[in-house]
Amino acid sequence: MTSSHSAISVRNLWQVFGPNPENIIGSPDALLPRAELRAKTGNTAAVRDVSFDVAPGEVFVVMGLSGSGKSTLVRCLTRLIEPTSGSVVMDGEDVLQANGSRLRELRRTKFSMVFQNFGLLPHRRVIDNIAFALEINGVKKSERHARAQEVVELVGLRGFEQAYPEQLSGGMQQRVGLARALAVDPEVMFLDEPFSALDPLIRRDMQNEVIRLHKELGKTMIFITHDLDEAIKVGDRIGIMRDGAMVQIGTPEEIIANPADEYVADFTRDVPKSHVLTLRTIVRPQADGESVSGVSLDAKTIIRDATDAVVNAGGAVTVTDNGQSIGVITANDILRIVGSGASA
Amino acid sequence: MTGKTKVGFKLSAIAGAAALLLTACGGAGVDAGSTASAASTGAPCGSYTIAMHAWVGYTASAQVLTNVGKSLGCDIKQVKLDEAKTSYDAMESGTVDLIVEDWGGGRWKDWVDRGAVVDLGSDGNVGQIGMYVPKWMAEKYPDITDAANLNKYADLFKTPESKGKGAWLEGPPGYTTIGEKLISANKLNYTAINVGSEQALIDAFTKGTENKTPVIGYWWTPHYLLAKLGLVRVNFPKSTWTDAAKADGTTDYPASDLEKLASKKLATSGDAFSKLVTNWKWTNDDQNAVASDIDGGMTPEAAAQKWIDAHADVVASWTK
């Protein structure tokens, strides 16, 4: 994946809070752990030297412990916080070089954000909240209301157009936030822990909503979450942050199968691996004298889905990739994985 | 949002309609009958504001002028205002037009020099400030009326406020006062105490007379109270000064002509009120008569009218 084909390409992005942030970057201090840096200079390196690419139409999930710099990162991408250094290229244009009016134009047309704490305007009705971005862009009232009405239906808020935010439940408010971000029909959406305040049921509905939107509208998304299940569910790829740095980027499967370090492993420990990993990750060469049943399964099959077939096969099952056998697995191999996941 | 704009619109519409209505009506119907009396004198007369100082004698003078002025068809208003600078400044800014009785011995000079205030000369009253004691004290301690003996009696006048010395009740702020200078130049064992207002002095003298409690304080004539209570003046060496700021404190307050001061507008208009003010002159007794009626409970209007009715010839001489 090269940057010319990316929707977003981030290179060497730094965000240092505190006095004289420019002086930190490139100095030996930049390598200090966060706490030591703060003690020494009073600076906080919230984002350190982060680089990654997001393909058009991809959902890129950013994860990490609280304080690891996720929000700061995404705010840097939209320049709600001015990054200290680095580059953020969207469609071949460096967003960090855009002047005030160009930046406003980008924000109005190219990307939009959904916030963890909604950020709705309490003094405006739902419909006017959703149409707000269009309003500031000078779209005529009838036109912007028509468009807002479309997204209202999309997020399932019909009948609540005239309500004020405080009359809605948290989940409905979040949907207003989502609708507002969709109203401008952006190419890229940034979602900062959009569902963390919701109860599990609404949360699942909303996740499905995002997946649907993603599939139907093909938006590129950068999605922040604390929740690995959620990440796996909605994400094409996951980037894991720690102390401001991006420690690993990969598909859910890659990350769970090959955590880059203890931190990432800790992160993924509680995930039922059988729900994420495919047979490819546990396939092994046929052992000497091992009996092979006639059953064969594709390497892309999720382990959980293969369980029944393997257990009932009465012997090792052949795993194929593009029709070619690449090895075998047995019920024992599966049980090991399922067992480790069940301990959660 | 939309609701608000509509209300705003309505409001302005109504305001607009009201304004239209007012202009359409022209003059207020209320005034239909009242303009006649003004017209009867023929000569048009302007509107003027008299600065009203705090003392009753002043009210007496101002009210008589107000009543006569109104009968001439002039529009006379009264505004309560502090003496001296406050009023001169007000005159300069055009808020007031007349001071009927100024005690200041020329303190208005700067304003006159720059044409903001016009000195119309004496109003006929002669003012005398001094230190006074109640009648019973003068009778009981005959030599108290000589300032040289005051120290002998200082202990009589002690109060918590005077901190071990005699309490010397000083005139209100703004009045011409040289109490501290008199005390220090004559080496008196007294503390000048600022009681704040004429009324506070009246109360002190009245109580001092009724309860026979010792009191010594600032007082002046013309004032109805002087005769009413029979206050007795304490004599200091005869005055040698006119400008209080330059007094050295060894000598008493001077007798001074009380002056009429007018705004340039009033002084130069030449209308009926302007003439009235220029001609007006009366005596201390005249003023005391009106003032004591006011003190007796009459409204200033009634007291002034009573005097006017009784002195038609004098009034006529002013309005010629």
Added chain:
Amino acid sequence: MSSIVEQELIPEAKKTIPRGWIFAGIIVVWAIIGKIMNGKYTLAVNLADQTKMSASINDWANHLGQNRQSNPFFVYFITPVREFISGLVDFIRSVISVPLAHSSIPMLGWLGIFAVIGFIVFITSNFRQSLFAMAMIFSVGALGLWTQSMDSLALVLTAAILSLIIGIPVGIWAGLSDRGLAVVTPILDLAQILPTLVYLAPVALFFLIGPAAATIATMIYTIPISIRLTAFGIRGVPKSPVEASVSMGTTKWQLLRHVQLPMASRTIVLGINQTTLAALSFAVIATLIGAPGLGDPVVQALVLRNVGDGAVAGLAVVLIAIMFDRSTSATLKKQGIYVPPSEKAIRNRRIGIGIFGAITVAAIVVSRQFKWAAFFPESINVSKPIADFADKFTSGAVDHFGFATTGLNTLITETILNPLESLLTGTPWFITSLAIVAISFLLGGARSAIVTTILLLAIVSTGLWQDTMVTFTQTIVATLLTMIIGVILGVWIGRSERADKVLRPFLDAGQVLPAFVYLIPMLGFFGPSRFTGIATGIIYSIPIVVKIVGQGIREVPVNMNEAAISAGSTKWQQITKVQLPAAKNSLLLATNQGLIFVLAVIVIGGFVGSGGLGYLVLVGQSKVEMTGKGLVAGLAILLLGVMIDRIAQYTVRRNSAPKQ
């Protein structure tokens, strides 16, 4: 939690004892030196004598007056401003209070004004408030003060509107920009300390006595309030909607218009409320520099020592204040709710506005056509019984309890006031200064001592050392008494809901009245004396002190109280050992506020025999040759105020218990 109690109490007890001893030591040494060197180096200046500074300021002031017509600063700035503002006041007055030329009524007769006020309140809040406002305005008429009230209204409206026109944009600037806040904050802080009496003279010096100067002085008082609340409102807007809006690409202006202003509107309306009330309260004292209106009867009552008339005028001020307060508070409530009215409610309201509007127009027309509707009916006048009642009440009190009031006056004067005054004024100035600096060091630390030294030297250089110390003495005595009473009442309302319910309305009403009004009954009780000023200062500052202390007591964590109760402490121990120490921050804050409020009153005590700096300001107001001295006295009050405030602030900062 009980560990917090211990942590709070034990080191505290250890610390205060030696400090108390040092404090006593300072006083004793000071008193002894004072005795020995009594009367020397006291920098006494006679009333009529000039100091170096006052003489030169006098010359300057005279010079200023003489050049009024030629100096370009006056010709092109001061005079146009004055004329503009007085034109504005005159215009409003010609609508509601001053008869038009060749007419005996203003543009509107009383019935018209009555209806218009009702209509405006109806539009901004609701029908109930509108009825209430009309009732208030009618009552003011029934007090026989219709014209004065309208004059005050005109001045208050002009001052409030201009203040808001200036204050809201500046407040927005300070709300949006940190630099703006940094520029504005020290000015606002100073404005809070500055006693009102102080800037009357300088304003009059430039703008001459009259409604314009009164309006400008009022604005100096009220603009900071609207700036403060607007900035506070803007800064209080939650971050997330702002950030969300920025992320959508709003311009700064769109953000302000669509997000920040609407969301801050509640606080801004509160600012309008506070600005208007403050303007009303100030308009009373502004009468000293030519404000027409209700200040007139108040000052008149003060000068004539007429408690009855004073009560009537004071009541009128309160009624108008309540009217303003209620109608803006109702608007405030409306602002807080984003739930839309139903279609029917909207329609009803439109009909209501239509009908009310029509009635208003009719009332205006009628009020210009018929005498009964033009002039407030004289037959409706309740002022006499009220005045008589107030008179009887005070004279009765004086007759029956005269021994008590005189006794109290004499007691306080002779046991506290005179000794303290002779200590402060009779001791050589450098000894007194040293003692004050030492106490300041004890209370607030080194920085406090340094600032105090500088300010004391500045006071000495004004030449009005003696008068400043007289005023300072009274401020200290009044604050001490205020704190004793205030803490008792504060603890009471802090501990008992019922006490709070009983006292709260009095505290609220007490805060509405201008200090000036309180002087009148106090004068009736105590006669012209320093104690009258002190008593007024106490009455005036008690509401704020009680409120702060009560709040502090109430905020003491419940479990802390419970721990103390379970440890078996008595009620008294609970108050003195737990609640008061835990409410220490509030006590310090209350003392600071008390000092500033008291000082503001002590200086107007010049009217009733307080002497000191306030009296000099008043004399300077009325005597040409004393102008300079009055101005210098104002400066000395300012320096004294800043000194008191700084010491209090440093003390608060140093001694504040850390927030739990």
